[in-house]
Amino acid sequence: MDPVLDAAFFLRWLAAATEVMDREGDRLTELDSAIGDADHGINMRRGFNAASDAVAKEPPDTPGGVLVGVGRQLISKVGGASGPLYGTALRRAGKSLGDADHVTPEQLRDALLTAVDAVSELGGAAPGDKTMLDAMVPSVQAYGAALDSGAGLTQALAAAAAAADEGAAATIPLQARKGRASYLGERSIGHQDPGATSIALLIDAFARTAKGDADE
Amino acid sequence: MSDSGLVGVVLVSHSNDVASSTAELARGLAGRDPVAPVAAAGGDADGGFGTSSEAIIEATRKVDQGAGVVVLADLGSAVLTVKALLADGDELPDQVVLADAPFVEGAVAAVVTASTGASLDAVATAAKEAYEYRKA
Numbered sequence: 001m002d003p004v005l006d007a008a009f010f011l012r013w014l015a016a017a018t019e020v021m022d023r024e025g026d027r028l029t030e031l032d033s034a035i036g037d038a039d040h041g042i043n044m045r046r047g048f049n050a051a052s053d054a055v056a057k058e059p060p061d062t063p064g065g066v067l068v069g070v071g072r073q074l075i076s077k078v079g080g081a082s083g084p085l086y087g088t089a090l091r092r093a094g095k096s097l098g099d100a101d102h103v104t105p106e107q108l109r110d111a112l113l114t115a116v117d118a119v120s121e122l123g124g125a126a127p128g129d130k131t132m133l134d135a136m137v138p139s140v141q142a143y144g145a146a147l148d149s150g151a152g153l154t155q156a157l158a159a160a161a162a163a164a165d166e167g168a169a170a171t172i173p174l175q176a177r178k179g180r181a182s183y184l185g186e187r188s189i190g191h192q193d194p195g196a197t198s199i200a201l202l203i204d205a206f207a208r209t210a211k212g213d214a215d216e
Numbered sequence: 217m218s219d220s221g222l223v224g225v226v227l228v229s230h231s232n233d234v235a236s237s238t239a240e241l242a243r244g245l246a247g248r249d250p251v252a253p254v255a256a257a258g259g260d261a262d263g264g265f266g267t268s269s270e271a272i273i274e275a276t277r278k279v280d281q282g283a284g285v286v287v288l289a290d291l292g293s294a295v296l297t298v299k300a301l302l303a304d305g306d307e308l309p310d311q312v313v314l315a316d317a318p319f320v321e322g323a324v325a326a327v328v329t330a331s332t333g334a335s336l337d338a339v340a341t342a343a344k345e346a347y348e349y350r351k352a
Contacts, residue, residue: 039266075300076269079260081293083269084300091304122299180292 067094132195139164221281232258252330284311284336317343
């Protein structure tokens with residue numbers, strides 16, 4: 001049975017996302033030390049912990065409220081480029097969900113598309129530039145395609161997580177064209193993009209939350 | 217010309233030293249009294265290299281005299297954080313613009329122009345036109 005996409009679902013996702021940033025933060029920082037400034041895991045960990053603390057104090061009662069609140073905290077607390085990018089993505093996605101107390105899987109797709117647009121617009125990157133978009137775009141496409149072919153939420157999110165993982169792995173042979181890594185030119189080839197990797201972790205947290213095993 | 221004070225200038229850099237020193241340089245080269253309000257928002261919240269959205273918000277509020285605020289940012293997260301605050305938030309005062317400008321040259325141009333009582337548009341344009349100063 002697919003879960004209902006209510007505020008409680010998104011709060012469970014936030015808990016899973018915070019836990020995965022705590023657990024995988026060192027790996028993200030290691031990836032970032034190869035082509036960036038070695039702070040991505042530290043930043044994401046700080047941002048998601050701040051977001052978890054903030055919503056624990058005043059838990060929002062709508063899915064949109066949760067995402068807007070998390071986005072605001074990420075912009076405020078992360079301190080690197082991932083803060084405004086992730087923060088704006090979640091804030092826009094949250095706003096697109098309005099103040100409904102629960103949303104449909106199709107509305108979640110629209111919110112994810114809004115997030116992709118927000119990241120493209122803010123960062124000016126396109127797929128293939130070795131950025132978080134290289135995981136986001138195929139992931140949202142896979143989610144939408146699964147829904148279109150009749151899959152339910154849990155199955156569609158599993159497809160989204162698999163596509164995000166593949167998208168992140170596919171950044172390894174790419175040359176970076178945005179951010180600090182782009183200054184490295186060809187030397188950025190051969191390393192997996194940290195932003196695409198953290199996107200894959202966050203989408204996987206959605207998939208695991210839906211599957212009900214986020215605490216494992 | 218504005219009848220509600222001078223346009224303010226905010227300098228956002230990954231480094232607190234770069235932001236503060238550029239502010240001091242721009243004030244010094246403005247050579248006028250009164251000089252337009254300038255505030256630095258440099259480094260992250262812990263004093264390291266990075267960007268603090270709170271420092272940016274505080275700086276814009278500090279220099280806002282009602283005539284608008286021009287923000288200059290160095291690169292990466294500094295630029296993206298200002299853009300994110302402008303795009304969605306309600307944290308910044310009204311009439312804040314991010315100038316597409318080189319950091320040091322743009323800061324000097326913006327502060328000199330703002331100190332003459334020029335409009336928000338004129339100050340942002342002056343900062344942007346600093347790109348046209350060729351050095352070689």
